[in-house]
Each structure stands twice: as C-alpha cells, then as structure tokens.
Amino acid sequence: MNKIHSKIWNRTLGALVVAGELAKSNGKGGSARRVRAGLLATSLATGALMFATGAFAADNASASAQAAAASAPAKPAIKVQLAQLTPQVVSPTDPYFSADGAGDGSDTALSDGTYSVAAGAMSTALGTESIAVGHNSWANDDYATAVGGNSSAFGIGSSAFGNSANTSLAYATAVGYGATASNYNATSLGANAQATGLSSVAIGGYIVDATGTPKAFDISGNPAAAVASGDYATAVGPGAQASAHGATAVGVGANASNQNNVAIGNSANASGTSFSVAVGTAAQAIGDATIAIGNSAAAVGNWGTVIGVQAMGSGTGDTVLGIGGNASSDYGVAIGYAANAVGAQTVAIGGAAAAGGDFSMAIGSGAEAYxxxxxxxxxxxxxxxxxxxxxxxxxxxxxxxxxxxxxxxxxxxxxxxxxxxxxxxxxxxxxxxxxxxxxxxxxxxxxxxxxxxxxxxVGAVGAERQIVNVAAGTSGTDAVNVTQLNQGLASVSVAANPLAISYDAADKGNLTLGGAGGTLIHGVAAGVANGDAVNMGQLNGVISKESADVTSLTSQISALQLSGGSMPTTIAVDGSTAATAASGSGGVAIGSGANAGGANDTALGGHANVNADGSTAMGANASVAAAATNAVAIGESASVAAASGTALGQGASVTGINSVALGQGSLADQDNTVSMGTATNQRRLTNLAAGTYDTDAVNVAQLHSSLAAAELYTDSSTQTVMNYVNNAINSLQTGGSASMPSTIAVDGNNTASVAAGTGGVAIGDSAKAGGSNGTAIGGGSFAAGPNDTALGGNAKVGADGSTAVGANTNITAAATNAVAVGESASVTAASGTALGQNASATAANSVALGQGSIANAANTVSVGTATNQRTITNVAAGVNATDAANVGQVNSQVNAALATAKTYTDASSSQTLQAAKAYTDAALGNQQTLSDLRTQMNDQFNQVNKRINDQGAMGAASTQMAINAAGATGIGRLAAGVGYQGSRSALSVGYAAPVGSTAHLSVGATTSGSQTSVGAGFGIDL
Structure with missing residues (x-):
C-alpha cells in the first residue's frame, strides 16, 4: 500500500500536494501500462439499457486550447484509443464493456472524419460521420460504417457488418462474415456472399451438409457462396450465381450466367447467350432466349420453349408442353404427356404421340408418324x-x-x-x-x-355396292351407265335386208339386223351365265339399282369434309413458322407451312394450301385453287382447280367442274366426270354390283348377260357394242365417302370439341380431353386425366401429371406434380410451383414467385405477400447449416458473441492488472532514495485524484448525452453531454439511429484529460 512520504509542489495544480511512497521527482510518474475506460451507457429509471456511448472530457487547461481551435471550419473528430481500455463497470461486479489491444500505442484507434467514431484496436474512421467498430475495422469515406474485426467500408454511405466484411464503392452494403459488396449500390448478405456488379444483390452463404461442411465449390476449389457479379444482377440462395448484366438466380445453387437470364429453383441453370429463363428444380435453359419451366425441364436449342416436369427441347425453336415431352430437332412441337417430336419441323400432339420423320405430324394419344x-x-x-x-x-x-x-x-x-x-x-x-x-x-x-x-x-366379296348417279361416258375409257348401255344396244345397225338375219362374214364374227327403225328382240329369257343375253326387265332392274348406288355415292362424296359445324375461329399448328388460317373464318391449318385462306377451309399437312371457300386439302403439298370452291383434295400433291371438284390420291388432279379423280395420278379434266386414271394409265372398277337405274353403272356380268340375250338376233352388232361397253367398264371411275373419327376437333361457338378416353387432344371452345393422356388447348379447356396439360382460356387440369399455362389456370384436386404459369395461376399443394400474375401454390413442395405470390409453407420459396413484401419474407429461424436465418436468430448470435467478447476481455484485463502489479513491485524495489519515493508518491496521489474526478465528470457527461440521444428517429440523432467533478470536466458525444422498425444502433465516446472511453450498442424489440 502507498504511504504518505512528503508534500511537494505540483506545477499543474499550482499547490502543495501530499506525495506517496511511489512518487518521483520532476513530476514524472511510473511507466505502468495505463488502461482507459468509460461508461458505455446509462440505465434509465426503468432499469432498461437505453443507449450505449462514451464521453470526451478534458482538464481545464486543455479545454481552453480546444475552444480556441474550435474556430476552424471543421468540427473536431473524436479520437478513441480502444487498445488502452479496461472494463468500466456500472457496478463493481458487472462489467459493461471492454476491449483489448497491444496497449503500447502501436494499434490505437484513429477517427479523423468530422463526427466520426473509431472503436477497436487499429480501427480507423476517416470520413464525415463514419463509424469503425472492431479490431482493424476501417470506415474510409463519408457516412461509411464498418462493424466487425477486419471489416472495411470504402465509398460514401457504404456499410460493412461482420468480420472481414468489406465494401468498395458508394452506397454498397455487405452483411456477414467475409461478405463483399464491391460496386456502386451493391448489396451482399451472408457469409462470403459476393456482390460485385453495379447495383447487384447477393443473398446466401455456402452450400453445406448437415455438419456444416461445404459441399459445393467454384472453379478455383473454394466453397461456393451466393455471387452476383453482373451489373443489376440478383443472386438469392446458398451458392446462387448471377454472373451477367441483369441476370437473376434464385434458389440453392441456381445459376444465371448470361445477360438478362433468369434461373429460379434449386440447381436451376439459365446459361443461354441472353434472355434465357429456367424455373424449377434442376431446370436448364441452355439456348439463347429459351424458356424451361418445370422440375428437370431442359431447353437446349436457341429460342425453344419447354414446359413440364422432365420435358426436353434440344433443337432450335422447339416447343414442348407436358411432362416428359421431347422435341429433338429444329422447330419441333411436342404437346402432351411424353409426346415426342423427333424430326425437323415435326408436330406431336397428345399423350405419347410421336412424330419421327422430318415434317411429319402425329396428333392423338399414341399416334405415330414414322x-x-x-x-x-x-x-x-x-x-x-x-x-x-x-x-x-x-x-x-x-x-x-x-x-x-x-x-x-x-x-x-x-x-x-x-x-x-x-x-x-x-x-x-x-x-x-x-x-x-x-x-x-x-x-x-x-x-x-x-x-x-x-x-x-367399293365393297368386298359378298358385300358389293352399287355406284349411282353415273353420267354417260364420252371417251373410250369412260364408264357407261344403264341408259347409255340400253341406247347402245338399241342403236345396233340393221343389215341391208330388213327381213333377214345374216352374218356379216363367213367366220360369223359379226351379225347385223336390218330393221329400218331398229329391231326389237322379243321373248328373251333372263340371262344366267356370263355369256347369256339379258332381257329388258333384268337390265332395268340392274340399271335401277346402279342408279341408286351412284346417287348415294355422289351424295357421300359431296358430304365428305374434314370439319363440321360453324368455325368462326381458326387454328394453326406448325413446327417452324405458324401455319396461317386467318384469311377466312372457321379455317383449320395444321402442318408446316399449311394455309387455309378461305372461309371454312381445312388445310392439313406440310405446305397444304387452300384458297377457295368451303374447301379441304389434306396431305403434304395438297392444294385447292382460288376458283375451286367446295372442293376436296386428299393425298400428297393432290390438286383441284375447278369448283366442286374432288381429287383423292397422291398426285390426283381435277381441272373439270364437278369432276372426281380417284387414285394416284388420276386426272379428271372434263366437267361432271369421274376419272380413275389418265389417258395412258387406266384402272378397272372391281366388286361392282349390277346397276338397276338408268344412270347406274353396269358390271361385266350384267353387260355380258344383256349382250348374250341380244346375241340370239344380233350376233355381229351386239359384239361391237359389247366390246365398246367392256372397254368402258374396265376404266369405270367413282368416288366415295368415309367417316373420319378423329381426336381433334375445333369449334368457336358451339359445344366444345372433346377428346375423351385413353388420351385425347381437345382444341377449342369448351375443350375437355378427359382421357388418361389428356391435353386440352383453349376455350373452356379442362384436361382431367393422369397426364393432364391444359393451355389457356379457362384452363383447369385437375391433378395427376398437371401443367396448366395461362388465362384462368387452376390445377387443384391434390395437384400432384403441378406447375401452372400465368394469369390466375394457382396449384394448391403436392409438388407445387406457380409463377406469375395471381400465383398461389398453397404448400407441399411449393415455390410461387411473382405478382400475387403466396406458396404458404411446406418446402417453400415464396417472394410475395403477408401483405405483399418482397425482399425475401416469412423466413423461419434456420435449423440446418443451409437454412436462412431471420433477424431474431441473428440478434441471438450477436448477443452470444458480445457475451463471449466480454468474458475474453475480463480475462485479458485481469492479466494486465497482474502484470502492472508485478511491474510496480519491481519498480519499488529499485527506488534508491527516500526523496525519489516521496516525489513518486506525490505524483501517484495526484493522478488518483484526477482519475476519480475524471470518472465522475465522465459519468455525468455520459448520462446527459445518453438521455438526449435516446428515441432517435429518421437518419439518427447526434447528442452531446458535459459533466464536471472537482477541477475536472468531461465531454461526451454519441450517435444513435433506428435500424428498421424494431431495432436501434448507438455509438459514443467520452474523454476527460488523458482518460477516454468508447462504446457501441444494439437493441431490438421482442
């Protein structure tokens, strides 16, 4: 213990003071390490901590010098030496704040900016109102804030929170261990998150396993955290990467690597040259301007659109809609569950539909075009x-x-x-x-x-048909009707002798009857064998039947058409550029380059072309000319150039009005004719029943029967007629009709098209689908089946394989594997996902990003509502290493860190005091004279007196400053307080500001002579 040794003169006080045994002469004190501390905050009457700060005090002499210096324009900065602090306690047993450093002056804090604050060993605050808190922290520019060991804030208004967090340019913000925001207005949040682009945002740390060990690495072998390296890029989620201008990556490991690309979902990847969109877990948008929506969906070629779980589009311009759908060549279209468009510019619509060859088309469940x-x-x-x-x-x-x-x-x-x-x-x-x-x-x-x-x-063995409404033949290969046959028989020339019957030649090959007005043969029995003649009754019966058959067949041909009902709307399906059907109302055009240019036209097939009203062309390159109204051309390159014409068969052609060409390459070039070949390539007409009416065609047996009866009288002439008729029969041509059950129908006004059953495709007003392989496109679309897909209009779906895109999309009924993109998109549960307009998704494996988002829990990703926030909201406290942390969780960690720091500082201070005591004991042992002892003792007492007065003044100043800084709003409040005790005065300066709506941050500093203290505090409403 110090003992009073003598009284000595104190030059500073101008009076005699008592000197202790440790006092030295010449006014010099001991060289023990000095530790300075100050009160950080004041407990108000409620007992709650309101503000943490420090105070600045000076003895009377130095205070006057500072007052003189105050005439300079700049206000004095607050220089705080945290390295020399020891705990200042509110009570003798409750340490409030402490900091550690070398204590030898080598790591003092530096605050040179106006109203700046530096707290911590080697901390530096150089800008106006800048704040640096923590060992080696650095706030370089005006209004910059650096909080955390080795943190640095470079740039006006920049903020770095967390150990080794750093910012490089104005208004950047970095929060988290090692977080970096290195460009103007950049924001990074999370351990080692990197926001390096202009106005970029990076939120998320490493991708780790349950033990916290990183399990994803960048190309340099470093653990991958969220990185937004492009200007205006956004990366949200552990390991998310947004590396180009305007890129957006949201989800664990999501990657948007080129300009304006968007990747949303765990491991989603948008790597096209620009404007690529990938939405869904492991979705891949690889080509330029591609869209991939759905878990594991992949759009590889440029300009492709792929929507559906595990759907794939690998060629340029492909369109794929449906789970497991695939388009593997350029400009393919695959719509429906597992639909497969393999060749170039192919179309596959329907569950498991497959179009294999180039320009091929398959429409319907299980349909295949090879x-x-x-x-x-x-x-x-x-x-x-x-x-x-x-x-x-x-x-x-x-x-x-x-x-x-x-x-x-x-x-x-x-x-x-x-x-x-x-x-x-x-x-x-x-x-x-x-x-x-x-x-x-x-x-x-x-x-x-x-x-x-x-x-x-026109039939089969045992099931023959008549051909009716047959016009009289004119050319050698034309068919004859019964009337023409009768006329031919009646016109047989009569021989010169009117009363005689004679052969024309010795070989008896011909027989001429000589009646002036023709010759009747009476009493002819009905023919039986093929060589028998037919009588009039028998022939009339045949002709009558043939006439009826021909009439029926012509009606069927006239009724043949590909679509029914009124069709005020059009539909076009194509693989490269859209087929057109807009020139006339009610048109249908399906196929690459197909065109339906007139009212109620149907063009079906690659480059099928119809330009006349009410006409139909089916088959690649089939065509109907503008003048050929109400025409039908069926078959590859089949063509009709005249009104009411019908061409059936590959290359069949009609140039005569109301004519019919049947079969490959047939030509009908005269009006009102039926052709089954050409002038050099005739066909026979088989399985023809005997005609009964005058306009019916006759078969060979019927003709032979008639001629055989006539042969009783007219051997020679009848043979001539028979040869003529036989040749005509062999080239008889006709047309027919066929029903066309199909799984595609289009209608604009009436009851909607429906494809129900094992896997249909319904396109149009009130469309349904109802089959297990679904697909319904437009109108009141529905598609309730295991592998649904419904696009637009009032699209609904109703569970199982799901997918619904546009208008009033819905999905529900336990929404397994869902998706749903656009207008009133919904989903409600199971594997979820709903992107845009009124997006919802309500739980299970949710997602829901955009306009009216929601997604309400389960394995969630939301980004919308709970009153329409949008940052990233509704975050529960993280549990595993890869979970997001909420504000409460962060505060808890901060408090724990402060408690640890406090314990560490207490231990360090104890060691410092023990070292000082040992040093003092050694110094006392080295005192040589009583005079030296007296002088040293005197100095020690004087220092003790000054410190006691300093502490009192500092406490009073801190209290006044804290009261005035409490309740700060807006951008914050700067407060000051002055205190006095004995001959000592103190000045306290502090700054407090709200952080959000529930938290406050405060910093302050105090000084009195050589005594200084500094503090910082953070509080949050619970």
Whole structure:
C-alpha cells in the first residue's frame, strides 16, 4: 500500500500536494501500462439499457486550447484509443464493456472524419460521420460504417457488418462474415456472399451438409457462396450465381450466367447467350432466349420453349408442353404427356404421340408418324413404313404404311377412317375398316377391300355396292351407265335386208339386223351365265339399282369434309413458322407451312394450301385453287382447280367442274366426270354390283348377260357394242365417302370439341380431353386425366401429371406434380410451383414467385405477400447449416458473441492488472532514495485524484448525452453531454439511429484529460 512520504509542489495544480511512497521527482510518474475506460451507457429509471456511448472530457487547461481551435471550419473528430481500455463497470461486479489491444500505442484507434467514431484496436474512421467498430475495422469515406474485426467500408454511405466484411464503392452494403459488396449500390448478405456488379444483390452463404461442411465449390476449389457479379444482377440462395448484366438466380445453387437470364429453383441453370429463363428444380435453359419451366425441364436449342416436369427441347425453336415431352430437332412441337417430336419441323400432339420423320405430324394419344412428311391423326393412328414417305392415316387405329415390317418402303398411302389400312404404295383406303393392300388400289366405303393393283373397290366379296348417279361416258375409257348401255344396244345397225338375219362374214364374227327403225328382240329369257343375253326387265332392274348406288355415292362424296359445324375461329399448328388460317373464318391449318385462306377451309399437312371457300386439302403439298370452291383434295400433291371438284390420291388432279379423280395420278379434266386414271394409265372398277337405274353403272356380268340375250338376233352388232361397253367398264371411275373419327376437333361457338378416353387432344371452345393422356388447348379447356396439360382460356387440369399455362389456370384436386404459369395461376399443394400474375401454390413442395405470390409453407420459396413484401419474407429461424436465418436468430448470435467478447476481455484485463502489479513491485524495489519515493508518491496521489474526478465528470457527461440521444428517429440523432467533478470536466458525444422498425444502433465516446472511453450498442424489440 502507498504511504504518505512528503508534500511537494505540483506545477499543474499550482499547490502543495501530499506525495506517496511511489512518487518521483520532476513530476514524472511510473511507466505502468495505463488502461482507459468509460461508461458505455446509462440505465434509465426503468432499469432498461437505453443507449450505449462514451464521453470526451478534458482538464481545464486543455479545454481552453480546444475552444480556441474550435474556430476552424471543421468540427473536431473524436479520437478513441480502444487498445488502452479496461472494463468500466456500472457496478463493481458487472462489467459493461471492454476491449483489448497491444496497449503500447502501436494499434490505437484513429477517427479523423468530422463526427466520426473509431472503436477497436487499429480501427480507423476517416470520413464525415463514419463509424469503425472492431479490431482493424476501417470506415474510409463519408457516412461509411464498418462493424466487425477486419471489416472495411470504402465509398460514401457504404456499410460493412461482420468480420472481414468489406465494401468498395458508394452506397454498397455487405452483411456477414467475409461478405463483399464491391460496386456502386451493391448489396451482399451472408457469409462470403459476393456482390460485385453495379447495383447487384447477393443473398446466401455456402452450400453445406448437415455438419456444416461445404459441399459445393467454384472453379478455383473454394466453397461456393451466393455471387452476383453482373451489373443489376440478383443472386438469392446458398451458392446462387448471377454472373451477367441483369441476370437473376434464385434458389440453392441456381445459376444465371448470361445477360438478362433468369434461373429460379434449386440447381436451376439459365446459361443461354441472353434472355434465357429456367424455373424449377434442376431446370436448364441452355439456348439463347429459351424458356424451361418445370422440375428437370431442359431447353437446349436457341429460342425453344419447354414446359413440364422432365420435358426436353434440344433443337432450335422447339416447343414442348407436358411432362416428359421431347422435341429433338429444329422447330419441333411436342404437346402432351411424353409426346415426342423427333424430326425437323415435326408436330406431336397428345399423350405419347410421336412424330419421327422430318415434317411429319402425329396428333392423338399414341399416334405415330414414322417417316418424312407422314401424318397420323387419331388415337393410335400409324403412318409410315421403312424408308417410305408422305403416308397419311386419319382415324382411331388407322394405318397407312406398315407398322411391323421396316423393310416395306411404302410411300403415298392414305388410310382414312377408324381401323382403316392402306399398306401398299399409292394405296388408298377410305371408310371404317377399309383395306387397300395392293399398289395404286383404292378401297371406298366401310369394310371395302382393294386387293388388286390399279383397281377401285367399293365393297368386298359378298358385300358389293352399287355406284349411282353415273353420267354417260364420252371417251373410250369412260364408264357407261344403264341408259347409255340400253341406247347402245338399241342403236345396233340393221343389215341391208330388213327381213333377214345374216352374218356379216363367213367366220360369223359379226351379225347385223336390218330393221329400218331398229329391231326389237322379243321373248328373251333372263340371262344366267356370263355369256347369256339379258332381257329388258333384268337390265332395268340392274340399271335401277346402279342408279341408286351412284346417287348415294355422289351424295357421300359431296358430304365428305374434314370439319363440321360453324368455325368462326381458326387454328394453326406448325413446327417452324405458324401455319396461317386467318384469311377466312372457321379455317383449320395444321402442318408446316399449311394455309387455309378461305372461309371454312381445312388445310392439313406440310405446305397444304387452300384458297377457295368451303374447301379441304389434306396431305403434304395438297392444294385447292382460288376458283375451286367446295372442293376436296386428299393425298400428297393432290390438286383441284375447278369448283366442286374432288381429287383423292397422291398426285390426283381435277381441272373439270364437278369432276372426281380417284387414285394416284388420276386426272379428271372434263366437267361432271369421274376419272380413275389418265389417258395412258387406266384402272378397272372391281366388286361392282349390277346397276338397276338408268344412270347406274353396269358390271361385266350384267353387260355380258344383256349382250348374250341380244346375241340370239344380233350376233355381229351386239359384239361391237359389247366390246365398246367392256372397254368402258374396265376404266369405270367413282368416288366415295368415309367417316373420319378423329381426336381433334375445333369449334368457336358451339359445344366444345372433346377428346375423351385413353388420351385425347381437345382444341377449342369448351375443350375437355378427359382421357388418361389428356391435353386440352383453349376455350373452356379442362384436361382431367393422369397426364393432364391444359393451355389457356379457362384452363383447369385437375391433378395427376398437371401443367396448366395461362388465362384462368387452376390445377387443384391434390395437384400432384403441378406447375401452372400465368394469369390466375394457382396449384394448391403436392409438388407445387406457380409463377406469375395471381400465383398461389398453397404448400407441399411449393415455390410461387411473382405478382400475387403466396406458396404458404411446406418446402417453400415464396417472394410475395403477408401483405405483399418482397425482399425475401416469412423466413423461419434456420435449423440446418443451409437454412436462412431471420433477424431474431441473428440478434441471438450477436448477443452470444458480445457475451463471449466480454468474458475474453475480463480475462485479458485481469492479466494486465497482474502484470502492472508485478511491474510496480519491481519498480519499488529499485527506488534508491527516500526523496525519489516521496516525489513518486506525490505524483501517484495526484493522478488518483484526477482519475476519480475524471470518472465522475465522465459519468455525468455520459448520462446527459445518453438521455438526449435516446428515441432517435429518421437518419439518427447526434447528442452531446458535459459533466464536471472537482477541477475536472468531461465531454461526451454519441450517435444513435433506428435500424428498421424494431431495432436501434448507438455509438459514443467520452474523454476527460488523458482518460477516454468508447462504446457501441444494439437493441431490438421482442
């Protein structure tokens, strides 16, 4: 203990003072380490801590010097030396604040900016109102804030919070261990988050496992945190990367690597050259301006659109809608569950529909178009065979080509009708169950069979049909009707002798009857064998029947059309550029380059072209000219150039009005005719029943029967007529009709099109689908089936495979695997996802990003509501290392860190005091004289007196300053307080500001002579 040794003169006080045993002469005190501390805050009457600060005090002499210096324009900065602090306590046993440093002057704090504050060893605050708190912290520019060891804030108004957090330019903000915001207005939040682009945002730390060990690394081998390196880029989520201008990456490991790309969802990747969008877990938008929406959806080629879980579009301009859908070449269209468009510019619509060859089309559940320009329309329809092309199958289960033998290279076959089959080159089968299995054969009507090449069949063995309404033939290959036959028989020339019957030659090859006005043959019995003559009753019966059949067949041909009802709206489906159907109302155009240019037209097939009202063209390059109203052209390159014409077959052509061309390459170039070939390529008409009416066609048996009866009288002349008629019959041509059950229908006003059953596609007003493989496009679309897809209008879906895009989209009914993009998008549960306008999603594996977001919990990602925030809201306290932390959780961690720092400082201070005591003991042992002891003691007492007065003055100043700083609002409040005790005075200066609506931050400093203290505080409402 110090003892009073003597009284000595104190030059500072101008008076005698008592000197203790430790006092030295010449006014010099001991060299023990000095530790300075000050009261950080004041407890108000409520007992709650309101503000933490420090005070600045000076003895009377130095205070006057500072007053003189105050005339300079700049206000004095507050220089605080945290390295020399020891705990200042509110009570003797309750340390309030402490800091540690070398204590030798080598790491003092520096605050040179006006109203700046520096707290911590080697801390530096250089700008106006800048704040640096923490060891080696640095606030370099005006209004900059750096809080945390080794933190640095460079740039006006920049803020760095957290150990090693740093900012580089104006208004940047970095929060978190090692967080970096290195550009103007950049914001980073999270351990090692990096925001390096202009106005960029990076939120999220490392991707770690349950033990906190990083499990994702960048190309340099460093753990991957959120990085926003492009200007105006946004990266939200652990490991999220937004590396180009305007890029957005949201989700764990999400990556948007080029200009204006958007990646939303865990591991989502948008890497196209620009404007690529990937939404969903592991979604990939790789091509330029591509869109991939759905878990594991991938859009690889440029300008592609892929929507659906595991959907894939790998070519340029592909469009894929539906779970597991695929388009693998350029400009393909695949719509429906597992729809597959393989060839270039192909179209596949319907569950498991497949279009394999270039320019091919498959529409309907399970429909397949195998080769180039093949078309299959209808559930399980098949078109194609080996290396063949241009085959067309329309109807449920229709087959054009060969579905089982790839060695059969069949081309230009047409099967029209449910279960119809055309299995040879240029074969045509029209009608339910019709079969044409020979080259260039035509089977017309339900159940008809054409088994011989170059023939037309209108029935089958045992199920023959008549052909009615047959006009009289004019050319050698024309068919004759019954009237014409009768006239031919009646016009047989009579021999010179009117009463005689004689042969014209010795070989008896011809017989001429000589009646002046013709000769009647009476009493002719009905013919039986093919060589028998027919009598009039028999012939009239045949002619009458044939006339009725021909009339019926003509009616069927006139009624043949591809769509029914009024069609005020149009539809176009295409693989590269949109087919057009807008020139006339009610048009339908399906296929690459297809065009329906007139009212109520139908163009079906690649480059099919219709320019006349009420006409139909089906098949690649099929065409109807502008003058050919109410015409029908069916088959590849089939064409009609005159009104009411009908061309059926590959390359068939009609140039005569109201004419019909049946079969491959047939030409009808005269008005009101039926042609089954050309002048050099005739066909026979087989399975023809005997005619009964005057305009009916006759078959060979009927003709032979008639001629055989006539032969009793007219051997020679009848033979001439028979030869004429036989030749005509062999080239008889006709037309037919066929039903066209299909799974596609389009309507604009009436009851909507519906494709119900195992997997339909419904397009149009009140569309439904209802089959297990769904797809309904437009109008009142619905599509309730296991693998639904519904696009637009009043789209609904109703669970299972889901996907609904646009208008009033909905999904519900336990919404398994959902998606839903646009207008009133909803979902309600299961695997969720809903992007845009009125997006919802309500739980399960949610997501829901955009306009009216919600998503309410489960495995969530929301970014909207709870009154429409948008930053990232509704964050629960994190549990695992990869979880987001909320403000409460952060505050808890901060408080724990402060408690740890306090304990550490207490221990350090204890060691310092022990070292000082040891040093003092050693110094006392070295005192040589009593005089030295007296002088030293005197100085010690004087210092003790000054410190006691300093502490009192500092406490009073701190209290006054704290009271005035409390309740700060706006950008904050700067407060000062003055205190006096004994001969000592003190000045306290502090700054307090609100942080958000529930927290406050405060800093302050105090000084009195050589005594200084500093403090910082943070409080949050609970």
């Amino acid at each position: 080769s180039t320009n093949d078309q299959a329309i209808g559930s399980n329809a098949w078109a194609g065979s080996g290396q063949g092309s241009r085959n067309m199958a329309i109807g449920n289960g229709a087959t054009a080509g060969n579905a089982t033998d790839a060695t059969q290279n069949i081309s230009d076959s047409i099967a029209f009708g449910a279960s119809s089959t055309a299995s040879a080159n240029q074969a045509m089968a029209m009608g339910v169950g019709a079969t044409a299995n020979a080259a260039n054969a035509v089977a017309l009507g339900a159940g008809s069979v054409a088994a011989r090449a170059n023939t037309v069949s």
